[in-house]
Amino acid sequence: xxxxxxxxxxxxxxxxxxxxxxxxxxxxxxxxxxxxxxxxxxxxxxxxxxxxxxxxxxxxxxxxxxxxxxxxxxxxxxxxxxxxxxxxxxxxxxxxxxxxxxxxxxxxxxxxxxxxxxxxxxxxxxxxxxxxxxxxxxxxxxxxxxxxxxxxxxxxxxxxxxxxxxxxxxxxxxxxxxxxxxxxxxxxxxxxxxxxxxxxxxxxxxxxxxxxxxxxxxxxxxxxxxxxxxxxxxxxxxxxxxxx
Amino acid sequence: xxxxxxxxxxxxxxxxxxxxxxxxxxxxxxxxxxxxxxxxxxxxxxxxxxxxxxxxxxxxxxxxxxxxxxxxxxxxxxxxxxxxxxxxxxxxxxxxxxxxxxxxxxxxxxxxxxxxxxxxxxxxxxxxxxxxxxxxxxxxxxxxxxxxxxxxxxxxxxxxxxxxxxxxxxxxxxxxxxxxxxxxxxxxxxxxxxxxxxxxxxxxxxxxxxxxxxxxxxxxxxxxxxxxxxxxxxxxxxxxxxxxxxxxxxxxxxxxxxxxxxxxxxxxxxxxxxxxxxx
Numbered sequence: 118x119x120x121x122x123x124x125x126x127x128x129x130x131x132x133x134x135x136x137x138x139x140x141x142x143x144x145x146x147x148x149x150x151x152x153x154x155x156x157x158x159x160x161x162x163x164x165x166x167x168x169x170x171x172x173x174x175x176x177x178x179x180x181x182x183x184x185x186x187x188x189x190x191x192x193x194x195x196x197x198x199x200x201x202x203x204x205x206x207x208x209x210x211x212x213x214x215x216x217x218x219x220x221x222x223x224x225x226x227x228x229x230x231x232x233x234x235x236x237x238x239x240x241x242x243x244x245x246x247x248x249x250x251x252x253x254x255x256x257x258x259x260x261x262x263x264x265x266x267x268x269x270x271x272x273x274x275x276x277x278x279x280x281x282x283x284x285x286x287x288x289x290x291x292x293x294x295x296x297x298x299x300x301x302x303x304x305x306x307x308x309x310x311x312x313x314x315x316x317x318x319x320x321x322x323x324x325x326x327x328x329x330x331x332x333x334x335x336x337x338x339x340x341x342x343x344x345x346x347x348x349x350x351x352x353x354x355x356x357x358x359x360x361x
Numbered sequence: 362x363x364x365x366x367x368x369x370x371x372x373x374x375x376x377x378x379x380x381x382x383x384x385x386x387x388x389x390x391x392x393x394x395x396x397x398x399x400x401x402x403x404x405x406x407x408x409x410x411x412x413x414x415x416x417x418x419x420x421x422x423x424x425x426x427x428x429x430x431x432x433x434x435x436x437x438x439x440x441x442x443x444x445x446x447x448x449x450x451x452x453x454x455x456x457x458x459x460x461x462x463x464x465x466x467x468x469x470x471x472x473x474x475x476x477x478x479x480x481x482x483x484x485x486x487x488x489x490x491x492x493x494x495x496x497x498x499x500x501x502x503x504x505x506x507x508x509x510x511x512x513x514x515x516x517x518x519x520x521x522x523x524x525x526x527x528x529x530x531x532x533x534x535x536x537x538x539x540x541x542x543x544x545x546x547x548x549x550x551x552x553x554x555x556x557x558x559x560x561x562x563x564x565x566x567x568x569x570x571x572x573x574x575x576x577x578x579x580x581x582x583x584x585x586x587x588x589x590x591x592x593x594x595x596x597x598x599x600x601x602x603x604x605x606x607x608x609x610x611x612x613x614x615x616x617x618x619x620x621x622x623x624x625x626x627x628x629x630x631x632x633x634x635x636x637x638x639x640x
Contacts, residue, residue: 134420209484277479286473287473
């Protein structure tokens with residue numbers, strides 16, 4: 118079994134109901150996902166949740182082609198998104214915006230559930246990151262440098278909303294995929310962009326140790342980093358997975 | 362640096378429109394099929410709709426903006442707020458106080474490399490009117506009072522934007538002093554910006570964002586409106602250049618002889634600054 122810890126907090130000043138990141142995991146089956154709903158679109162929270170839930174509920178077969186996996190996730194998540202919105206009951210101004218669809222990043226990780234060495238595959242669209250810590254080394258994906266996290270990440274689009282949108286095809290966005298192996302004692306952090314940027318900015322100073330040492334009052338610690346301007350005021354999501 | 366304040370629910374910004382509703386606005390606007398009054402009303406209604414759209418989240422509308430529209434000339438010598446409700450309304454209140462919502466169509470990307478046409482709801486907050494004279498000074502005086510009061514209540518807000526759409530000259534005096542008064546008000550983040558869009562009645566070449574009077578034709582109305590237009594902050598010069606508009610570093614927030622294309626562009630650039638500061 119993996120040891121899994123999850124932390125999330127809405128942007129400082131916002132309530133939990135305004136949190137537009139999403140996460141889901143099933144430690145027993147080795148599937149984990151984080152997503153960041155693009156706040157410029159409406160129902161981005163519904164879309165982000167649809168993406169992570171879909172990924173975790175139906176873990177892809179390791180042998181299945183990367184793009185086919187993403188096509189499956191996109192199709193099922195779109196169904197979930199359509200079903201999660203009361204299209205007929207929306208006021209006109211919300212209908213206008215919802216009709217343009219929702220956008221979110223997605224990072225999904227699958228790890229073999231058994232074995233001393235375990236194969237993993239990580240899919241990502243956008244700027245949520247995976248950090249693999251092995252001994253004193255940290256490897257990051259898809260970015261190696263904090264400057265690579267721009268303001269316009271690649272996003273998964275739900276497609277147009279309403280009746281007219283539902284039947285239409287949506288192209289699979291450009292995805293990046295990483296394969297690798299985990300060994301005993303390795304750990305992985307999955308984080309949305311604001312915390313990912315901080316981790317990359319501090320990669321020389323063993324940021325994983327710093328984060329682990331603050332576990333007792335993590336919310337205050339992250340709140341402090343936001344208040345001091347070290348981390349952008351944004352929704353924060355972190356999943357930490359440790360190999361047995 | 363100015364014009365960098367974050368716009369949030371606790372620190373909203375004000376956008377005020379002024380629309381000339383005088384008789385001459387009934388003439389056709391070059392570049393379109395309809396009258397200046399219709400095109401200008403459409404452009405402002407569309408922009409209010411755009412603000413509503415941008416402030417709409419899954420849980421409702423967040424009041425990042427307060428909006429007002431002042432009409433002048435609809436009755437000779439008169440200028441007044443033409444929106445329902447107060448002179449300035451939070452955007453959430455505007456969303457539920459339209460005159461009507463029309464079904465219109467637009468083309469959007471279908472996500473598979475093509476274009477598709479979809480229905481959308483177009484909010485209408487006021488209808489076009491064209492009669493009477495051009496009491497621009499009265500309208501500017503009202504705008505000044507609204508802006509002053511609003512800035513008193515929101516001293517650290519992103520500075521108010523005042524966008525005036527007209528096709529001519531004030532018939533009730535010289536607007537320069539009142540405009541100057543507005544432009545010299547100050548928030549912690551800079552002075553209000555006064556934008557003037559001078560609509561054309563003929564197909565003469567438009568002059569967008571001139572930096573000096575010498576760029577304008579020998580037209581006293583043009584010179585008058587040029588002097589009551591703010592110098593564009595650097596951010597806005599950047600937005601205009603992104604739209605392939607060639608303008609100098611001293612450019613003013615003014616378009617002379619605007620046709621439909623320039624009108625739409627003008628309002629887009631004028632409102633992009635505050636939209637970019639939304640948190």
